[in-house]
Every structure is written in structure tokens, then in C-alpha cells.
Amino acid sequence: MDELDPEIQDDSELAIEGALRPGSLAEFIGQQKVRGQLQLLLDAARIQQRPPDHILLAGPPGLGKTTLAMIVAHESGRALRMSSGPAIQHAGDLAALLSSLTPGEVLFIDEVHRMARSAEEMLYLAMEDFRIDIMVGKGAGATSIPLDLAPFTLVGATTRSGLLPNPLRDRFGFTAHLEYYESEELEQVVKRSAAMLDIALPQPARAEIALRSRGTPRIANRLLRRVRDYVVVHGAGTANEVDPAIVDAALDLYDVDAIGLDRLDRAVLDGLIRRFRGGPVGLNTLAVTVGEEAETIESVVEPYLVRIGFMSRTPRGRVATPEAYRHLGIPHSDGALNLHDL
Template structure:
């Protein structure tokens, strides 16, 4: 940096060099974070069945020289639906257009996107079950006939003008497949259900992500992170980043078992993967309501959260972990919940136990 430039911006050459170094480091970090997402089907860890099925669909489409059938991906958040949509476009060598169901409030919103698609492009609609009905009905003819009917005018004089679309592939993603209407679901050529990941698969994901982020990690450290990730790669990568921060600041940069345990304890993530809110729900259920049954709204008030948050964020994992049961009378803590909190479950007759039907 020359003296004139130094004087103009009021910084020294040393400060400018440090700023460039910081900018370069930030760019490398951004690329590393983006690189955590697999870029090809064969880079995906887990989801073997769905991966093989999609691979056959894409290979068949390449042989025929036509766009593949429309694909619907369903499953809980964080399992890789968005990543799969990106990979589908990359494997086909075409661009990916992204939008979400809540953003498509009017049919015109969707029509503008569809008419702008180029031949064979992939359109990804996240949370497709939340799309407004007018937009959904417009999508029917677009998916089947590559055509949209735009209505011009109002009342008796209204006219429908058909607009031809370029062939495209729709990839829809949903966390609530049961909320999709039958006509929309039936227009997808393939329905892929993504499953939760095993701890072994999550350990492999943690090792892969740690290598990309250039952070040292032992096998035992990866086991600790994977075991608290709720079967979800997104959570595994999030926990890895937080443990990385702890390791780099307080533990010499390498993630060992002890470092991972201490870091995750600091971030309120316990041995089963429960966070502060999960434990608050269990604690209220056990200590305030003596294990239940208690209604979800009452339970939400007890922990100071909205009922939707408790039902949609906390309960699915607590039920899957065998700590909470949903019964007709309300929510009930299982024996495992009492033990997890370090308490002895009451032995009164009629108490719901985890082995009951």
C-alpha cells in the first residue's frame, strides 16, 4: 500500500495488511462453512435408500434426455432436504431456483417464478405444505402440462390466457407431509421420506465437517457430539461449531472427549441432547405436576413458552427419546424422564410407564 493511499484512508500499511489477512480468513471460513454441505450424491453420509432411489431417477432422466419427475422430500427439519435439492440440480448440471411455501401467497407470485424458469431448471419449494391454495391450484397444470393459465380482467369478462412453460423439475420439501392435499401429493413422481441418522453416521459427519473446518477432533470427541445431536446432521454441525469455539479459546484447539463434554455442558446440552427448554419442560412435568397428566397449554405456561413451541419444538424429540408420552388425558413423564433428572419415579398404581400400550 503506497503512502498516498495510506494518507487518504488514514490507516497504516501494517493495519491494511492485517485487514487483508482478516478478510482472507473470513472468506476461507465462509467457503469452509459452505463446503460442509455435500455437493454430490456419493458425498452424502446416510439416507442410503433415498440416495439410491434419487440416483436412479436422475440417471434415467439423463439417458432419456428429459427432466426427471417431480420429487417430494419429507421428514423432520435438519435432515438434508435443501441439500438434496441442491445436489439434484448439480447432478443434472442445471440451475436451482429456491422459494418457500409461505412466500407464495398469491397465484401471481408463483406464476412470475414459473414463467422465468429456463429449460430443465430445478425449482425448489421449501415448506410446500404452507403454500396458499390459489398458488397450489396454479401449480397443478404447471407440473402436469408445463402451462399456467393467467386470468386477465374480473367478473364475466375475465379471460384465461394460457402461457407455455419450459420443462422443469419441481422439488418440494415438507416437514408435515400429512398437511399436503391429495391432488398436490399425487402429482409428484417420487416421494422420498428422510429418516433420522444413526450415531455412527453422525460421527462420520462430524469427522468430515471437522476436517473441512480444519479443527482437530478425536474419535471420542466425535462420539460425544454425535450422541447429543438428536439424529440430525444440522444439529451435529451446529454443536461442532460451538465446541470448536470452546476448544480454540480454552483447550488448545483439539476437540477431545473431555473438551466436548465440558463445552456442551457450558452450552446447556446434556448427555441425551436435551437443551435448556427441553429440561425445563421435563422438570415442570415431573416436579410441578408430579409426572402428569397435564395439558400442553398448562405445561407451556409453566415454562413460560408458547404452546406451539412446546408441542412442535420440544415434544417430538422427548417422545422419540422415550421421556414423554402423549395420552388422551395430557402429557405424562415416563420412568426414564424421572431417572434422567436424577429422581425416583413414584410407584403409585395407575402411573403411566414407558412400557404401557
């Protein structure tokens, strides 16, 4: 059998990723309140023939912040320029980016809280007055040259809005707080994506994927694609018929259990319970125990475990709850610490 050209393969995957993203607020599933607020903001800007106000999108990863930024640009009829906070580590980086914007362009900065402090301070003036000051020279002979910018709309995305300095947060005209999705909304996401991937999913199969998606559309789409791959390999080369048993088999193969816990989630809970009698234990100690970075545990694993009530953060450290013991099938011994004792 002829091998598929890697470049064609990459283009196909990119095309699928792009196709799964909704292109308008009407197509965007979930976040009903945020959608209504954004629609009003965009309609008002269109009627007044001005760029939309600066927008801050805050919330956990995978809920659609990048997609909403693309929709803002599309529905405004404006071009979109994309960058990220970690890529802007000097004021000069931001100055080069801002000075190249065309009138009305939408600038999307992902993880905006991770920009360098000097770039943040330059952004204050740019957002408010559409100008920046360029310093020329050093020491007593240094001079400031003002540079006017084309009016633009900044869309910032952050997973940790508490790390944004107040002067920067206050310059956004609208802040949207994205929430985790309910299972019914995730079923709609899976239904739409399955139709675009030409996969026929009955409602029980959609519900099974939704339950394991941790309230996150990005994870739902990723699991759906893994189910598709499983069917292609084990289903005589067709991905057109999927039932809940196939979904179970596919996701079990990838170590995703019935409520969405993966290998790392279970390793954290298992280490917390078996090695430290349920806690409390410090984050760094727990990270060393499971062989993972502390930042990964804190930003990827803990939010979901805390949200579903399997872990609690206390002043003395992380603690496993009785629900975590039950889920892992570990007896909740008398020696385990009780949250009420902390």
C-alpha cells in the same frame, strides 16, 4: 489487535456452511435407501435426456433436504432456483416464479405445505402440464389466459407431509422419506466436517458429539463448531487437538447434556413432572408454564422427547415417562400417573 471486517466475517461463515454441505450423492452420508432411489431417478432422466420427475423430500428438520435439492440440480447439470412456502402467499407470487424459470431448471420450495391454497391449486396444472392459467379481470367479464411454462423439476421439502393436500402429493413422481441418523452415521458426518474445519477429533470425541446430536446432522455440525470455538478460546488459539473432556466442557457450557437435551427440553420435562405430577397436561398449558410458544414445543421439543421415550402423547394430554424421571433425577412418586391408566 485489528478487528475483522464484519463483511469478511460473514463471507467466511457462509463459506464454511457451504463447504460442509456434500456436493454429490456419493459424498452424502446416511439415508442410503433414499440416495439409491434418487441416483436411479437422476440416471434415468440423464439417459433419456429429460428433466427428472418432481421430487418430494419429507422428514424432520436438519436431515439434509435442502442439501439433497442442491445435489439434484448439480448432478442433473441444471440451475437451481430456491423459494419457500411462506413466501408464496398469492397465486401471483407463484405465477411470477414459474414464468421466470429456464428450461430444465430445478425449483426448490422449502416448507411446501405452507403455501397459500390458491398457489397450491395453480401448482397442480404447472406440475402436470407445464402451464398455468392467468385470470384477467373480475366478475362476469373475467377471462383465463393460458401461459406455457418451460419444463422444470420441482423439489418440494416438508417437515409435515400430512398437511399436503392429496392432489399435490400425488403429482410428485417420487417421495423420499428421510429418517433420523444412527450414532455411527453421525460420527461419519462429524469426522468429515472436522476434517474440513481442520480439527483433529479422536473417535471418542466424535462419538460424544454424535450422541448429543439428536440424530440430526445439522445439530452435529452446529455442536462441532461450538466445540471448535471453545478450543480456540481456551486452547491457546488452536483448534487442532480435541479430546472428550474438552467436548464435555464445551457442550456443558451450552447446556447440552449427555443425550442431547438442551435447556428447553429439560424445562418442558421439569414443568411436566414437578408442576403437573407427570401429566397428562395440554400442550398450551405446558407451553405457558415454560414461557414458550406451543408450536415450538410441538415441532421442536416433543418429537425428540417422544422418540427417546421420555414423553408420550395421549388423548388426555402429554405424559412424562419413568425414563424422564430417572434422567432428571426426580423420584417417580406413587402419585405420578401411569401410562397404563390412560
